[in-house]
Amino acid sequence: MSVAPQQHAWPEPPPGGYTADDLDRLPDLPPHTELIDGSLVFVSPQTKFHSRTMRLLDNGLLRTVPDDFDVDREMSVVLGPRQRPEPDVMVVRADADTGPAQTAYRAEDVVLAVEVVSEESEDRDRDTKPAKYAKAGIPHFWRVESDGGRPVVYVYELDPATRAYVATGIHHDRLKLTVPYDIDIDLTVTRPGPGA
Template identity: 50%
Template sequence: MTALPDWMRPPRAEGWFAEDLDRLPEAPRHTELIDGALVFMMSPQRWWHGHLVTMLTVALMDQAPGDVSVGREMTIKLDERNRPEPDLLLTTAAYDGDRTWFTPDEVLLVIEVVSPESAHRDRTVKLRKYAQAGIPHYWCVEDEDGAPVVHVYELDEPTGAYAPAGIFRDALKRPVPFDITLNLAELTPRRSD
């Protein structure tokens, strides 16, 4: 077994903290912090996933009001031990080119496009953590035979948990966090026979 590189060793006995991510230039791209543990996206990204994230980015940028920006692959500092990196987010934060993370109060919507290696985290762990942090909207996008299916959740403030707000196939129309209309069938590449 090969020894771990020095940068993979936690800087203290308590493990990793949110600010440590900014001091890990050797870490692979898309490194997250979940419960004080580094999580790496090590498997190759599927074309479906990357294409869908790009198409969602463009569609949401076209519809977002002037005070809302679309962020891609940026972390959210939920607390000192959690800094997940969703595929997309909608934020009210002013643009700062040097910024590496957002706070939950700056995030309106988090979107995770589920991959086989992220399925458990996206469907359970992140769902719970984003809700506990007070992020008002969460979408979990699944691959159903090559077509996107969007599971939409809204924060139920009295309980601090997400409540299901619908499962969308073919088309998605939502009034929050702003008026959003998506033709889901147009978001995936056409297959050639």
């Protein structure tokens, strides 16, 4: 006797697409669902590189974060009515904390958005999301790529005149910056692991 495959009822978008508020109301969404241009984006299972790099950056940013900032992982940010992406790590203004039930930050509360590039998210992490973060006025953006299992951090700063990011550095072994605050992270402490 064979068992029929289980069918999943995918949410059907309303005319014009979903809104940022819909993410809090739609039942049974997979964890870390993002909203890009009114469409739901479901995240694939993450790699060990992705997980370890997020932990490295999260811990490194927390080590020196000033009292007026905070560091959060995997929280979404409302960039507009139909835009609610979820950076892997972000630095936010401490006064933006609304309590334990908070599900998102506003764009003006985010100081730094970090995306760790995965194979399934290359286009979004390299093009789509940085352009949207810049347009929303987020002052700093980091894109993190794997080089043989070790993180390489591409650092960008917002040019307020053009509302576009300008590259300010590529960091292979050590990430030492003075903006948005004094940061010093040893990027070599992650282990590439077998097969890297």
